[in-house]
Amino acid sequence: MQIMWDAFYDQFVVKGGYRNVLEGLRNTIIIAILGLLIGIVIGTLVACVQVAGKRSKVARGFAVVGDVYTGLFRGTPIIVQLLIFHYIIFSAISIDGLVEAVIVFGLNSGAYVSEIMRGGILSVDVGQLEAGRTLGLSYPATMLRIVFPQAVKNVIPTLGNELIALTKDTSVAGYVATMDLTRAFRLIATANYEFMIPYLMLALTYLVIILIMTFVVRMVERRLRKSERR
Amino acid sequence: MKDAEQKSLCPEAEKAQLPQKRVQTEKVSAPKFAKSEKTPVEPTDPNAMLEVQHLTKRFGQLVVLDDISEKIVQGEKVAIIGPSGSGKSTFLRCLNVLEDPTDGYVFFEGNNLCDLKVDINIQRRRMGMVFQQFNLFNNMNVLKNITLAPVHVGLQDLRKIKRKNFFTKISNLFRGKNKKRALLPVETTAKEIRENAVNNAMRLLERIGLADKASAYPSTLSGGQRQRIAIVRALAMNPKVMLFDEPTSALDPEMVGEVLELIKELADEGMTMVIVTHEMGFAREVATRVMFMDGGKIVEQGPPSEVFGAPKNERLKDFLSKVL
Numbered sequence: 001m002q003i004m005w006d007a008f009y010d011q012f013v014v015k016g017g018y019r020n021v022l023e024g025l026r027n028t029i030i031i032a033i034l035g036l037l038i039g040i041v042i043g044t045l046v047a048c049v050q051v052a053g054k055r056s057k058v059a060r061g062f063a064v065v066g067d068v069y070t071g072l073f074r075g076t077p078i079i080v081q082l083l084i085f086h087y088i089i090f091s092a093i094s095i096d097g098l099v100e101a102v103i104v105f106g107l108n109s110g111a112y113v114s115e116i117m118r119g120g121i122l123s124v125d126v127g128q129l130e131a132g133r134t135l136g137l138s139y140p141a142t143m144l145r146i147v148f149p150q151a152v153k154n155v156i157p158t159l160g161n162e163l164i165a166l167t168k169d170t171s172v173a174g175y176v177a178t179m180d181l182t183r184a185f186r187l188i189a190t191a192n193y194e195f196m197i198p199y200l201m202l203a204l205t206y207l208v209i210i211l212i213m214t215f216v217v218r219m220v221e222r223r224l225r226k227s228e229r230r
Numbered sequence: 231m232k233d234a235e236q237k238s239l240c241p242e243a244e245k246a247q248l249p250q251k252r253v254q255t256e257k258v259s260a261p262k263f264a265k266s267e268k269t270p271v272e273p274t275d276p277n278a279m280l281e282v283q284h285l286t287k288r289f290g291q292l293v294v295l296d297d298i299s300e301k302i303v304q305g306e307k308v309a310i311i312g313p314s315g316s317g318k319s320t321f322l323r324c325l326n327v328l329e330d331p332t333d334g335y336v337f338f339e340g341n342n343l344c345d346l347k348v349d350i351n352i353q354r355r356r357m358g359m360v361f362q363q364f365n366l367f368n369n370m371n372v373l374k375n376i377t378l379a380p381v382h383v384g385l386q387d388l389r390k391i392k393r394k395n396f397f398t399k400i401s402n403l404f405r406g407k408n409k410k411r412a413l414l415p416v417e418t419t420a421k422e423i424r425e426n427a428v429n430n431a432m433r434l435l436e437r438i439g440l441a442d443k444a445s446a447y448p449s450t451l452s453g454g455q456r457q458r459i460a461i462v463r464a465l466a467m468n469p470k471v472m473l474f475d476e477p478t479s480a481l482d483p484e485m486v487g488e489v490l491e492l493i494k495e496l497a498d499e500g501m502t503m504v505i506v507t508h509e510m511g512f513a514r515e516v517a518t519r520v521m522f523m524d525g526g527k528i529v530e531q532g533p534p535s536e537v538f539g540a541p542k543n544e545r546l547k548d549f550l551s552k553v554l
Binding site: 125127128130131132133134135136137138141145146149150153 | 326328351352354355357358359361363365366367368369378379382383460463464467
């Protein structure tokens with residue numbers, strides 16, 4: 001046991017492994033949160049055109065594009081997407097690994113968020129839309145002022161789920177040109193082949209990050225639900 | 231929701247059968263229309279507030295409304311009764327094109343609501359609607375529920391005027407001294423619109439005795455309170471006509487009274503209204519005209535004393551014997 005700790009201490013502190021870990025931690029959080037934000041923006045747009053596509057020909061065209069996008073990004077593993085973006089699409093231009101990872105994770109989560117958002121919008125009673133329309137509000141105005149705020153409230157728990165899944169998915173970002181938590185600890189572990197402590201520490205770190213995220217999501221949800229009795 | 235603006239009204243197949251009417255498809259635009267032989271449809275009676283001509287609604291094969299032509303003049307209180315599935319609600323929803331008619335036209339104060347060139351949102355501002363399920367906005371408190379539409383519409387108009395003035399100013403720069411165009415007058419400010427809306431909402435809330443609930447959320451209110459607020463929300467737009475879609479059907483028997491009381495008050499003030507209802511006593515008391523619908527047609531109509539007192543139609547007799 002003592003040997004394991006010594007080996008870990010040697011790599012983590014003396015050889016400066018903690019710098020990698022800190023950078024990895026920062027990157028993991030940046031990729032997860034920025035990725036989700038990009039995902040929410042893309043996903044919301046796609047969901048909107050898909051919902052509006054039922055009643056407008058213009059939106060229907062965009063909805064088809066959205067369907068193709070969702071199909072492509074949900075149908076392939078994220079690591080394959082990372083590899084394709086790294087070695088094919090971004091191979092000609094030099095681009096920071098972190099930016100690349102944020103883009104890929106954003107696009108990937110956008111595909112999932114679009115379905116979450118669509119479900120959220122459809123979960124709002126049609127009566128709400130009808131009530132807005134009968135008061136003389138236009139379709140976009142009703143959607144924006146009445147349906148959308150309620151939809152967002154409904155999807156917060158699912159979006160929290162998506163954030164957690166995304167955070168864990170970032171563990172593959174280390175395969176292409178960026179430092180992340182998993183890669184940082186893997187470097188420590190493989191330096192002297194003492195796996196136990198680094199990997200258990202790695203698991204613990206993810207667990208703590210995700211517990212904090214869960215807590216934050218709960219707080220946000222509670223704030224938004226103040227208009228309800230549940 | 232299917233919306234009238236986006237949909238064609240008459241399938242092409244109808245063209246041959248109904249040559250006297252204008253067939254409106256999505257692609258009919260102003261010049262094309264002028265070229266065609268057919269004259270624009272017009273309401274037969276310019277004084278009618280609401281008029282429907284040959285209103286037909288089909289859901290697939292099911293005919294819900296079967297070629298209804300009807301007029302409702304200002305000040306009338308029309309109660310629509312009938313068995314479920316007879317098309318009462320659909321008829322009411324067609325009156326403000328919440329349901330787009332398969333065929334036929336709806337006129338509101340001479341404006342053809344089925345015409346894609348008519349801005350339906352502007353017309354709907356003057357038609358209030360109250361739903362069976364209240365449909366208060368769950369994410370807003372009571373005051374916000376009532377002020378949302380007046381403020382939104384007011385600000386929209388204000389912005390429109392300001393935008394127009396802005397372009398007029400720019401084009402005025404290039405005009406001669408005597409050729410300057412006048413600016414549209416800007417009468418209110420955004421702040422004033424908001425204040426007026428809030429004052430008006432509080433006045434209405436006080437009238438129904440719910441001023442203390444202004445900051446409550448709909449989910450904390452009883453059904454009767456919610457429905458009265460829904461009525462007040464529609465009133466905040468100063469509508470010319472109110473459409474009630476079974477306003478008391480989702481309420482506890484205890485709360486029906488307070489809602490009917492408010493509707494009766496409105497009726498006494500001279501509001502034009504169309505009420506789909508199962509409250510026969512109420513229909514008899516308030517309505518100036520009762521329509522009995524069955525199978526998508528208005529089978530019998532007349533003053534309440536006649537419809538309830540001396541029904542002629544067999545189906546109506548049967549219906550009344552069951553519900554009275």
